[in-house]
Amino acid sequence: LKACDVGIKINNNGLLYTLPCVGAYVGGDISSGALAIRLDKADMLSLLIDIGTNGEIVLGNKDWMVCCSASAGPSFEGSGISCGTRAAKGAIEKVTITKKYDVVYKTIADAPPSGICGSGLLDCLANLTRSGVIDRTGNFQKGINSDRLRKTDNGYEFVLVDRSITSTKRDIVITQADIQNLMRSKAAIYSAISTLLESMGMSVNNIEQLYLAGGFGNYLDIRSAITIGMLPDVSASKVQFVGNTSVIGAKMALLAKDAYEIAGILASKMTYFYLMSNNKYMEEYMSANFLPHTDIEKFPSVAQELMVS
Numbered sequence: 062l063k064a065c066d067v068g069i070k071i072n073n074n075g076l077l078y079t080l081p082c083v084g085a086y087v088g089g090d091i092s093s094g095a096l097a098i099r100l101d102k103a104d105m106l107s108l109l110i111d112i113g114t115n116g117e118i119v120l121g122n123k124d125w126m127v128c129c130s131a132s133a134g135p136s137f138e139g140s141g142i143s144c145g146t147r148a149a150k151g152a153i154e155k156v157t158i159t160k161k162y163d164v165v166y167k168t169i170a171d172a173p174p175s176g177i178c179g180s181g182l183l184d185c186l187a188n189l190t191r192s193g194v195i196d197r198t199g200n201f202q203k204g205i206n207s208d209r210l211r212k213t214d215n216g217y218e219f220v221l222v223d224r225s226i227t228s229t230k231r232d233i234v235i236t237q238a239d240i241q242n243l244m245r246s247k248a249a250i251y252s253a254i255s256t257l258l259e260s261m262g263m264s265v266n267n268i269e270q271l272y273l274a275g276g277f278g279n280y281l282d283i284r285s286a287i288t289i290g291m292l293p294d295v296s297a298s299k300v301q302f303v304g305n306t307s308v309i310g311a312k313m314a315l316l317a318k319d320a321y322e323i324a325g326i327l328a329s330k331m332t333y334f335y336l337m338s339n340n341k342y343m344e345e346y347m348s349a350n351f352l353p354h355t356d357i358e359k360f361p362s363v364a365q366e367l368m369v370s
Contacts, residue, residue, distance in 0.1 A: 064077040080093045081328035083128055086130035086132075087129070090117070090306075091117045092310070093306060093308075093309070094274050094307055094309075097274075097307075100121065101323060105122060105269035106122055107122055107269065108120050108254065109274060110254070110271070110274065113276075114134060115130045115133065116130070116250040118131065118250075120257045125330070126330050127260065127331065129333065130253075131253035132249055133249045134242070134245065136182070139177070139178050139182070142177070142235075142239045143236050144233045148179065148280065151168055151169065152169045152175060152176055155181060156188055158189060158191070158192040160192060162194065162206075175228045182239075183282065184282055185221065186240065189240070190289065191366065191367065199237075219234060220234050221235060244350055244351075246291075247291035251290055251349045251354070252348070252349045253336060256336065265359070271299050273300060274303050274307075287353070287360065290353025290360060294353075294359065
């Protein structure tokens with residue numbers, strides 16, 4: 062359609078194109094992402110994950126592609142979390158918890174801490190698990206010897222940063238409710254990946270290349286993402302951060318007609334799985350609501366890590 066019809070102020074005869082959608086919840090952003098990584102040329106079995114409120118996932122190579130969308134919710138974007146914030150100056154982006162339950166953190170721009178963003182939340186959940194502050198069900202262990210764990214009218218919470226240090230003059234904490242929200246989000250993403258793999262008669266071992274896209278995907282710690290069971294237990298050497306592939310693919314389509322046509326071919330190749338009516342997905346989702354998973358044998362490196370810690 063004419064771009065001017067929707068208020069885009071370019072030449073009156075300039076045209077607006079949209080990249081093709083695949084299904085109800087897999088839109089042009091994922092077609093654009095597949096174009097950006099040139100999935101149409103991939104020989105290796107590849108997994109593209111665009112992590113946001115919806116975790117959109119494509120599995121395949123140049124010969125075939127399947128895709129789905131998992132409703133991960135906004136918790137890894139800092140929303141719905143007691144001290145969550147977007148990834149801006151002062152947001153805690155990395156967290157480590159020692160064996161004595163001391164908290165070491167890094168903020169964006171090294172500014173005084175104001176809250177905790179998605180990558181920090183993921184790190185936090187992984188380190189609460191490693192340090193034994195929470196068990197595999199995500200529940201706080203009441204017997205730990207630390208003043209950081211305290212009981213409030215709304216249940217238990219763990220103090221990450223004391224108010225005397227924060228820019229808001231309020232404690233930065235993670236609560237029991239926050240942990241459950243994060244676990245539901247990570248379970249949605251993992252179970253979607255698992256469902257696609259099983260539907261194709263494959264396992265995690267068949268994945269040869271894993272692409273992580275999206276703003277959050279750029280900054281997460283791979284080891285932490287595997288520890289909590291959000292990503293499958295793959296070698297870090299298989300993982301590649303690819304940035305905002307939605308924008309990258311859109312630029313490619315804008316600059317070259319051939320790229321726009323390839324996006325259409327990619328979308329037409331994808332078989333869409335609607336997960337909400339998929340019984341296997343619901344079973345997987347329930348099993349993934351543990352740290353890292355009900356079946357820890359699916360995460361051998363995490364089993365070893367937790368045994369050592």
